[in-house]
Amino acid sequence: MLLEVKNLHVEVEGKKILNGLTLTVEKGQVAAIMGPNGSGKSTLAYVLAGKDNYNVTEGEILLNGESILEMAPDERAAKGVFLAFQYPVEVPGVATMTFLRTALNAQRKTRGEPEFSTPDFIKRVRETSARLGVSQEHLRRAVNVGFSGGEKKRNEILQMAILEPVLAVLDETDSGLDIDALKIVAEGVNRLRAPDRSMIVITHYQRLLEFIVPDVVHVLAKGRVVKSGGKELALELEASGYAQFTDEAA
Amino acid sequence: MNADVRPIKTPAEQGLAQAYAAARDTLPGKGAVAALRDDAFREFDLRGLPHRRVEEWKYTDLRALMRDAVPLAGVPDAAAIARARDAGAAFKGVDGRRLVFVDGTFVAELSDLSPEAGLTIGSMADALARGDALVTAHVGKTFPTPDVAVALNTALMGDGAVIHVAAGTALQRPIHLVFAGGSDKPSAAFMRSLVVVEKGAKAIIIESHEGGVTQVNAALELVAGDDTAVDHFKLTQGRALHIASLMVSIGARATFNTFACTGDASLVRNQSFIRFAGEGSHGGIRGVSLLRGKEHVDNTLQIEHAVPHCDSREQFKAVLDDESRSVFQGKIVVKPHAQKTDSKMMTRALLLSDDAEAYNKPELEIFADDVVCGHGATAGALDPGLKFYLMSRGISDKESEALLIQAFIGETVEEIAHEGIREAVMNQAIAWLGRRA
Numbered sequence: 001m002l003l004e005v006k007n008l009h010v011e012v013e014g015k016k017i018l019n020g021l022t023l024t025v026e027k028g029q030v031a032a033i034m035g036p037n038g039s040g041k042s043t044l045a046y047v048l049a050g051k052d053n054y055n056v057t058e059g060e061i062l063l064n065g066e067s068i069l070e071m072a073p074d075e076r077a078a079k080g081v082f083l084a085f086q087y088p089v090e091v092p093g094v095a096t097m098t099f100l101r102t103a104l105n106a107q108r109k110t111r112g113e114p115e116f117s118t119p120d121f122i123k124r125v126r127e128t129s130a131r132l133g134v135s136q137e138h139l140r141r142a143v144n145v146g147f148s149g150g151e152k153k154r155n156e157i158l159q160m161a162i163l164e165p166v167l168a169v170l171d172e173t174d175s176g177l178d179i180d181a182l183k184i185v186a187e188g189v190n191r192l193r194a195p196d197r198s199m200i201v202i203t204h205y206q207r208l209l210e211f212i213v214p215d216v217v218h219v220l221a222k223g224r225v226v227k228s229g230g231k232e233l234a235l236e237l238e239a240s241g242y243a244q245f246t247d248e249a250a
Numbered sequence: 251m252n253a254d255v256r257p258i259k260t261p262a263e264q265g266l267a268q269a270y271a272a273a274r275d276t277l278p279g280k281g282a283v284a285a286l287r288d289d290a291f292r293e294f295d296l297r298g299l300p301h302r303r304v305e306e307w308k309y310t311d312l313r314a315l316m317r318d319a320v321p322l323a324g325v326p327d328a329a330a331i332a333r334a335r336d337a338g339a340a341f342k343g344v345d346g347r348r349l350v351f352v353d354g355t356f357v358a359e360l361s362d363l364s365p366e367a368g369l370t371i372g373s374m375a376d377a378l379a380r381g382d383a384l385v386t387a388h389v390g391k392t393f394p395t396p397d398v399a400v401a402l403n404t405a406l407m408g409d410g411a412v413i414h415v416a417a418g419t420a421l422q423r424p425i426h427l428v429f430a431g432g433s434d435k436p437s438a439a440f441m442r443s444l445v446v447v448e449k450g451a452k453a454i455i456i457e458s459h460e461g462g463v464t465q466v467n468a469a470l471e472l473v474a475g476d477d478t479a480v481d482h483f484k485l486t487q488g489r490a491l492h493i494a495s496l497m498v499s500i501g502a503r504a505t506f507n508t509f510a511c512t513g514d515a516s517l518v519r520n521q522s523f524i525r526f527a528g529e530g531s532h533g534g535i536r537g538v539s540l541l542r543g544k545e546h547v548d549n550t551l552q553i554e555h556a557v558p559h560c561d562s563r564e565q566f567k568a569v570l571d572d573e574s575r576s577v578f579q580g581k582i583v584v585k586p587h588a589q590k591t592d593s594k595m596m597t598r599a600l601l602l603s604d605d606a607e608a609y610n611k612p613e614l615e616i617f618a619d620d621v622v623c624g625h626g627a628t629a630g631a632l633d634p635g636l637k638f639y640l641m642s643r644g645i646s647d648k649e650s651e652a653l654l655i656q657a658f659i660g661e662t663v664e665e666i667a668h669e670g671i672r673e674a675v676m677n678q679a680i681a682w683l684g685r686r687a
Binding site: 049050051052072073074076077078082083085088089091092093094099102103104106107110142159163 | 636638
């Protein structure tokens with residue numbers, strides 16, 4: 001088992017958002033998390049990545065059997081956790097290439113691995129960015145500054161490809177993307193599917209899951225998982241909506 | 251309103267008066283120079299050290315900050331010169347012509363006096379003593395100001411550089427004025443320099459100040475003639491009470507840039523008086539300050555657009571840790587006939603600690619009606635969202651902050667055209683960040 005979330009209770013600014021969430025993700029599994037607005041999907045993503053001010057009052061998060069709750073975000077990243085942000089932030093003054101190299105080498109250093117040589121690193125970034133349609137010009141520019149919504153999401157997937165996480169959390173990666181951009185992003189994600197890499201794909205809509213086909217679908221409502229099933233569950237939800245779960249959970 | 255009622259003199263004021271009385275007859279220059287000193291001293295004697303009720307000095311209360319006057323620095327001995335030998339190392343990547351001043355006195359043996367066509371260099375003390383025509387023509391006249399710190403400098407000016415760049419000359423190398431402290435005793439130095447760049451000439455002037463001297467009052471007058479391109483840099487470090495005045499007059503169709511970098515410096519006041527005196531010129535006035543502990547750095551500008559069709563860009567950044575304090579005062583004056591002036595001023599402070607303070611005061615005084623003038627000021631902490639983004643990629647807390655701080659000042663440093671100087675300034679910032687606890 002790669003990830004075990006056990007009875008997780010989380011408060012944000014005194015407001016309870018996650019309410020006894022339990023979830024397991026197996027090694028190599030792609031798990032979709034679906035749910036209505038306000039069900040706690042993004043909170044789950046941030047808590048996994050270790051964002052400040054997300055107060056875990058009860059429960060446990062284990063990655064490969066090890067608790068990560070006390071770890072800072074950079075330590076979790078070095079352990080292989082990656083969050084593709086719903087709204088990637090603009091980082092003025094920090095060139096994308098510098099950012100990628102700093103991040104990769106910081107993780108490798110934490111893990112006691114040697115730093116990447118510059119030519120190897122550049123080759124790797126060039127190949128990956130070409131596949132994702134991220135131009136050399138974008139790599140020279142400051143991280144996400146002046147990027148369109150689609151470019152920002154592609155940049156997230158580029159980072160994921162370079163950093164090679166064991167657990168990738170994709171928070172509403174489909175939001176704000178047109179169908180062409182969605183296909184490019186989904187292709188990039190699918191290429192990264194691997195037996196030793198798990199993914200949590202958070203989405204409000206079923207559409208993304210046509211392109212990134214999950215092994216399992218979990219429905220989140222009112223801060224906990226209320227139903228789990230195969231990929232067909234996503235289609236059911238598309239037809240029936242989320243109302244049944246919000247009522248059930250009430 | 252400036253309150254000038256000054257019944258009681260502070261120990262520092264009394265000390266300065268005694269220093270002037272004792273040194274008056276031995277300070278370089280007779281006749282007109284001596285008269286200039288006397289006039290300046292009377293100005294100081296009348297008004298005293300500037301204090302918080304003098305608007306321009308409100309946030310840097312010199313009367314309170316300067317408890318005592320210390321003796322004027324003497325001529326440096328061999329030990330002092332030896333201590334100063336490696337000064338100015340921050341710019342070792344820049345192939346500059348070094349002119350070295352130890353405790354305010356020119357040291358020829360450490361300086362590069364090799365000849366270059368169109369360039370004349372000399373010591374201010376020598377020039378004052380022999381009544382040099384260039385010095386007589388310009389000293390005290392580049393940007394006359396009633397400022398008391400400038401008056402004190404004029405009264406007590408000892409040595410400094412006198413640089414003349416002949417018309418049409420493009421200097422081969424930057425000139426690096428290295429102001430080093432060599433004395434191990436409390437001492438004060440009053441440096442005065444003059445740079446005259448004649449029509450169509452190009453020059454880069456670097457000043458670096460560091461070390462020893464306890465009280466520094468440095469002034470530089472710079473006359474940039476028509477069609478010139480002049481870049482000026484100032485790096486200030488060290489434990490001195492440091493007051494520097496830059497007085498600039500810019501001719502027509504000229505480009506003038508100045509950049510003040512201050513880091514690991516206890517108490518610094520950089521005041522710049524810059525006048526656009528000829529049409530069609532461009533000015534870039536910028537600076538970056540890095541502060542920690544109880545350090546205090548004040549950048550005060552008075553930019554005067556006296557003629558039409560000039561543009562100026564002012565940008566100052568401060569990064570403040572611990573209980574440090576930064577001051578930015580930027581006054582832009584657009585005179586009645588200075589139509590088509592285009593001026594943009596921006597100051598930003600990044601507060602890394604709850605106890606740090608940033609005072610930002612932009613001021614516009616516009617007497618012409620067809621101008622574009624704007625200013626902005628911000629002060630704030632590092633964006634936690636940005637920091638989380640970097641950390642979520644595996645970059646440590648400290649390194650994330652360092653990257654963001656570097657980016658913050660990088661925006662201003664990037665404006666430096668000379669690559670070696672730009673790198674020297676950025677390396678100072680990186681070294682400063684490396685020393686963050």
